[in-house]
Amino acid sequence: MEFLNHDILIVGxxxxxxxxxxxIGEENPQLSVGVISKVYPMRSHTISAEGGAAAVIKAxxxxxxxxxxxxxxxxxxxxxxxxxxxVNEAPKEMIQLEHWGCPWSREPDGHVAVRPFGGMxxxxxxxxxxxxxxxxxxxxxxxxxxxxxxxxxxxxxVTRLLVDDGRVQGVxxxxxxxxxxxxxxxxAVILCTGGAGRxxxxxxxxxxxxxxxxxxAYRVGVPLKDMEFVQYHPTGLPGTxxxxxxxxRGEGGILVNKDGYRYLQDYNxxxxxxxxxxxxxxxxxxxxxxxxxxxxxxxxxxxxxxxxKLETAVGPVDVVHLDVRHLGEEKINKKIPxxxxxxxxxxxxxxxxxxxxxxxxxxxxxxGVSTNIEGATIxxxxxxxxxxxxxxxxxxxxxxxxxxxxxxxxxARAARSAVKFAADxxxxxxxxxxxxxxxxxxxxxxxxxxKDGSETIAxxxxxxxxxxxxxxGIYRSxxxxxxxxxxxxKLKERYHNVGISDKSISFNTELTAAIELGFMLDTAExxxxxxxxxxxxxxxxxxxxxxxxxxxxxxxxxxxxxTDGDPRIEYLDVVITKWPPAERVxxxxxS
Amino acid sequence: MPEKxxxxxxxxxxxxxxxxxKYQKYDVPYREDWVVLDxxxxxxxxxxxxxxxxxxxxxxxxxxxxxxxxxxxRLTCAAFLRDFYPQPIxxxxxxxFPVIRDLIxxxxxxxxxxxxxxxxxxxxxxxxxxxxxxLQSPKELATYKxxxxxxxxxxxxxxxxVYGLEPKFLGPAAIALGQRxxxxxxxxxxxxxxxxxxxxxxxWECTFIGECSRVCPKHVDPAAAIQRAxxxxxxxxxxxxxxxxxxx
Numbered sequence: 001m002e003f004l005n006h007d008i009l010i011v012g013x014x015x016x017x018x019x020x021x022x023x024i025g026e027e028n029p030q031l032s033v034g035v036i037s038k039v040y041p042m043r044s045h046t047i048s049a050e051g052g053a054a055a056v057i058k059a060x061x062x063x064x065x066x067x068x069x070x071x072x073x074x075x076x077x078x079x080x081x082x083x084x085x086x087v088n089e090a091p092k093e094m095i096q097l098e099h100w101g102c103p104w105s106r107e108p109d110g111h112v113a114v115r116p117f118g119g120m121x122x123x124x125x126x127x128x129x130x131x132x133x134x135x136x137x138x139x140x141x142x143x144x145x146x147x148x149x150x151x152x153x154x155x156x157x158v159t160r161l162l163v164d165d166g167r168v169q170g171v172x173x174x175x176x177x178x179x180x181x182x183x184x185x186x187x188a189v190i191l192c193t194g195g196a197g198r199x200x201x202x203x204x205x206x207x208x209x210x211x212x213x214x215x216x217a218y219r220v221g222v223p224l225k226d227m228e229f230v231q232y233h234p235t236g237l238p239g240t241x242x243x244x245x246x247x248x249r250g251e252g253g254i255l256v257n258k259d260g261y262r263y264l265q266d267y268n269x270x271x272x273x274x275x276x277x278x279x280x281x282x283x284x285x286x287x288x289x290x291x292x293x294x295x296x297x298x299x300x301x302x303x304x305x306x307x308x309k310l311e312t313a314v315g316p317v318d319v320v321h322l323d324v325r326h327l328g329e330e331k332i333n334k335k336i337p338x339x340x341x342x343x344x345x346x347x348x349x350x351x352x353x354x355x356x357x358x359x360x361x362x363x364x365x366x367x368g369v370s371t372n373i374e375g376a377t378i379x380x381x382x383x384x385x386x387x388x389x390x391x392x393x394x395x396x397x398x399x400x401x402x403x404x405x406x407x408x409x410x411x412a413r414a415a416r417s418a419v420k421f422a423a424d425x426x427x428x429x430x431x432x433x434x435x436x437x438x439x440x441x442x443x444x445x446x447x448x449x450x451k452d453g454s455e456t457i458a459x460x461x462x463x464x465x466x467x468x469x470x471x472x473g474i475y476r477s478x479x480x481x482x483x484x485x486x487x488x489x490k491l492k493e494r495y496h497n498v499g500i501s502d503k504s505i506s507f508n509t510e511l512t513a514a515i516e517l518g519f520m521l522d523t524a525e526x527x528x529x530x531x532x533x534x535x536x537x538x539x540x541x542x543x544x545x546x547x548x549x550x551x552x553x554x555x556x557x558x559x560x561x562x563t564d565g566d567p568r569i570e571y572l573d574v575v576i577t578k579w580p581p582a583e584r585v586x587x588x589x590x591s
Numbered sequence: 592m593p594e595k596x597x598x599x600x601x602x603x604x605x606x607x608x609x610x611x612x613k614y615q616k617y618d619v620p621y622r623e624d625w626v627v628l629d630x631x632x633x634x635x636x637x638x639x640x641x642x643x644x645x646x647x648x649x650x651x652x653x654x655x656x657x658x659x660x661x662x663x664x665r666l667t668c669a670a671f672l673r674d675f676y677p678q679p680i681x682x683x684x685x686x687x688f689p690v691i692r693d694l695i696x697x698x699x700x701x702x703x704x705x706x707x708x709x710x711x712x713x714x715x716x717x718x719x720x721x722x723x724x725x726l727q728s729p730k731e732l733a734t735y736k737x738x739x740x741x742x743x744x745x746x747x748x749x750x751x752x753v754y755g756l757e758p759k760f761l762g763p764a765a766i767a768l769g770q771r772x773x774x775x776x777x778x779x780x781x782x783x784x785x786x787x788x789x790x791x792x793x794x795w796e797c798t799f800i801g802e803c804s805r806v807c808p809k810h811v812d813p814a815a816a817i818q819r820a821x822x823x824x825x826x827x828x829x830x831x832x833x834x835x836x837x838x839x
Contacts, residue, residue: 039645040702042743043653057724098724101712101775103732103739110726134652135739142711142768154702177691206647239624242650313622342650345669348624458636502641506607507692510640 001183001434001441006034006151008418009171009186011158011213013041015133015404016386017192018140019093019411020418025147027419034184036153036173038208038512041141045194045206046407049133050245050338051117052125053404055090058114061122063087070402071579073119073290074395075539076555077226079575082373082391086402086409093408094126102139103128105335115250115335116283117400119290119586123250123283125401130245130338136404153184157512158212160440161189161220161382164432167425168220168381172440176512179505181444183437185430187422190414191217191369191384192407199524200362200472201465204236204243210516211523213388217369218522222377223559223570225390227367227523228531228541231398232474234294236361237347238310238317244339244358246400249287251335252280253324255294256355257306263320264289267297270587275326285587292397292540293586295360299474310357321355328352360474364403366394366540367530370559370572375414381421385414392557395574396539448511453499457513460498461520464491468524472531477544481532485566488525495521526560526567533569534558551581595621597672598679599630601642604690612690614681615639621676627667628656631682631694644694651808654744658694659683664746664806685749698745704761705743708769708787713780731776738771738816740809747803747813753793760793763803763813770816773823789824797821 008024010017013035024033037044056066066087071078094112098104104112105127116123128135144150155176162170162183170185193213197205218224234255235244249255254275257263262272270285281288298320301307307318324332324339329352332340343351368390375383375391386407393406464487471484495518502510536550537543556571596618604612617638619630628646635642646656649668656667661681672680688696718725747763748754754762761769769788773781788794797817804814 039647039655040698040743043645043647043655045648045653047653047742048648048650092720095720095724099712099714099718099720099777101772101777103736103775104724106727106729106732108729110728110731112724131652131740134742138739138741142705145706146709146711206653207649208647240649313624338652345651456636457640500640502643504605504607504641506605507643507695509643510635 005185007031009034009189012192013037014044015046016407016411020415023412023415033150038157046133046137050130051247052127052132052401054401055094073399076581077395080577089409090405100143119399121284130336162433162436164429169428172437181441188418193388195365195387196523202241203362212519215519215522218562223370224526225370227526229366231364232295232360233363235358241361258308289586319357322358323355374417383414385410453497455498484528529567530558597621600681602683627670654742657744664749687755704765708765710768715779725777735774738767746806750802750806757793761791767813767816788820
């Protein structure tokens with residue numbers, strides 16, 4: 001088998017992966033980097049991020065305030081040393097991206113503009129209209145083109161991490177175009193594969209978000225941390241799940257129920273101000289409360305029968321209205337043009353004239369591959385950054401606009417530690433790696449090309465989606481979670497019997513979908529079992545049978561380890577530095 | 592009441608099995624809110640798992656799912672079945688590109704051109720990060736913003752009559768992205784890029800037909816970028832006659 005070799009490998013070409021690749025070039029341009037991505041980098045899901053990226057830049061703001069908002073938002077489950085490093089490095093990273101050409105929206109005087117986002121007491125979200133992720137990704141991708149030490153493996157799909165002598169030393173990947181499995185060696189490997197929203201039926205996530213990196217790490221013994229914390233974004237379009245950015249509310253949009261009532265005032269999120277009041281929108285209040293609380297309020301409105309029943313092709317769906325009409329056409333076009341485009345195309349309404357129907361939608365995994373503050377996992381040679389990782393700065397609920405900044409800060413951090421690790425571990429065992437990749441090729445051939453099965457990918461995926469929503473949704477209980485855990489066990493059994501009809505070699509997308517389904521089942525298992533084990537309510541993890549936060553027992557990260565049976569759940573203390581656990585208070589009047 | 596359905600005639604090509612492409616018909620349920628991509632996904636999940644195509648964000652921003660829909664380059668996530676129903680819809684890979692398989696084209700050529708045109712910021716003046724951001728007024732931002740909206744979906748290349756005849760032509764998206772940086776107040780790389788763009792095969796054959804701008808799903812208007820590049824290099828050519836390089 002042909003053997004490809006680099007100093008450092010990066011799996012995933014989204015924001016975190018590209019930032020990491022550039023950081024390696026900055027550290028040492030002599031180091032060769034391989035970026036392996038199952039899609040062309042500019043197709044990565046970072047592209048769908050809309051509203052913005054948080055970093056302290058204005059005189060009225062402070063690092064302390066950013067840290068405090070993040071920790072409060074996390075319901076005290078974030079590691080405070082990681083948050084401090086994050087807020088501290090965030091401005092530098094964001095300015096760096098500005099120097100690389102990112103078209104940030106500006107103040108009249110030419111400085112970068114900021115807008116408020118949910119759960120922020122001071123506005124600090126940088127934005128490029130409402131296509132921030134798109135512009136960040138293209139700026140990173142285009143900048144990466146000038147680094148000649150970076151070799152891209154576009155449309156190569158990593159199926160296994162290669163481990164020798166207890167160290168990750170490379171990957172096995174299918175080159176999609178030729179269908180061949182290749183061995184790629186690297187002294188260090190950084191996973192930057194993003195989230196896993198596709199384990200749920202209704203998600204903002206792109207088709208490619210199937211938890212690949214999480215499952216790859218899980219399979220070599222790295223625990224997945226805090227997987228029970230799944231963020232529902234409060235405003236997705238019904239049917240498709242397409243995201244309507246929080247920036248719509250940051251700019252002054254309001255949420256109303258079927259009576260036209262701003263229902264958030266009933267859920268301890270403060271009192272509404274008239275939309276014409278110059279103090280509207282109030283920061284960290286009402287529509288600018290944190291995402292977990294807004295999504296939970298929606299569910300309560302459903303229970304009270306106060307949502308709107310929207311007729312769709314698949315039956316009636318509960319929605320509320322996101323109303324931005326009072327902003328006026330000019331502001332909508334200038335600040336949130338993509339919202340208008342998406343609402344027109346996919347909901348058939350023009351938000352200049354009509355309110356947008358929305359409902360909560362699975363958006364982000366707070367959990368992921370457990371890393372330390374340097375992006376390193378417990379398996380030597382393996383690093384992770386971005387949504388696929390859990391450092392954690394997000395704890396039980398991520399604040400909107402922290403994730404784009406996170407992938408810059410921790411993409412660069414993981415890269416720097418991988419560079420150090422590679423320098424200290426110059427040898428890799430080429431023969432062992434080739435043997436493992438050959439074994440992977442053999443297994444793929446036997447499992448998928450020589451064996452048929454009566455189960456279909458679509459059927460297993462659909463049932464997984466259904467049970468995740470039923471058991472691991474916005475509100476969970478022991479009963480619902482036990483059922484989902486049980487369903488996942490059965491689905492994993494049935495997965496052995498999945499067959500594919502396409503036996504061809506070149507660009508076999510049925511094969512990749514089948515392998516992705518295996519990744520999704522592993523990721524989903526970690527979510528459900530971690531959720532069952534956590535007998536408290538915190539942030540996005542709301543248990544109807546344990547309604548209160550329990551710091552005595554659960555001021556801890558969960559760690560899900562893969563075993564031959566159900567995952568083993570262990571716990572790790574949260575790092576507290578300056579901010580002792582307190583109650584999360586939103587909706588206080590600010591002058 | 593029987594479910595309504597719609598027919599898709601899909602281009603199939605698998606070189607490892609046959610040199611000849613063929614068209615395959617699939618009947619899929621017709622839904623008012625479905626796009627062509629939903630119909631393809633239905634086929635993949637329920638009728639024929641071997642059908643191959645690219646897709647990801649399904650919200651018109653990742654640029655993966657461009658195909659020919661009834662002969663027009665379209666993002667299939669934004670092409671609604673209702674605009675064609677009850678007529679059948681023909682789905683083919685983007686024209687002007689080599690086909691790898693089924694609806695999947697080879698776009699490596701564009702990736703090379705993006706690099707060739709130096710589509711990244713070449714700072715006019717190096718500034719350390721510690722000194723903060725470059726100032727850029729909203730007006731300066733507006734000068735290039737439109738060209739920065741390119742999602743690299745390749746629809747413009749499929750529509751471009753010049754690229755069809757002259758594959759060396761840099762093409763609409765790469766030129767628009769070169770211009771995106773040329774027009775950026777922070778950039779100082781205009782001269783190198785203008786030379787590259789002006790010497791590009793084909794640019795002088797582009798006769799401002801504007802097909803690229805017509806099919807662009809993001810209103811980038813690459814035709815305007817190309818036109819601007821031609822004017823620019825013509826001006827520079829005259830200037831070079833009047834003012835030899837050393838005299839500047």
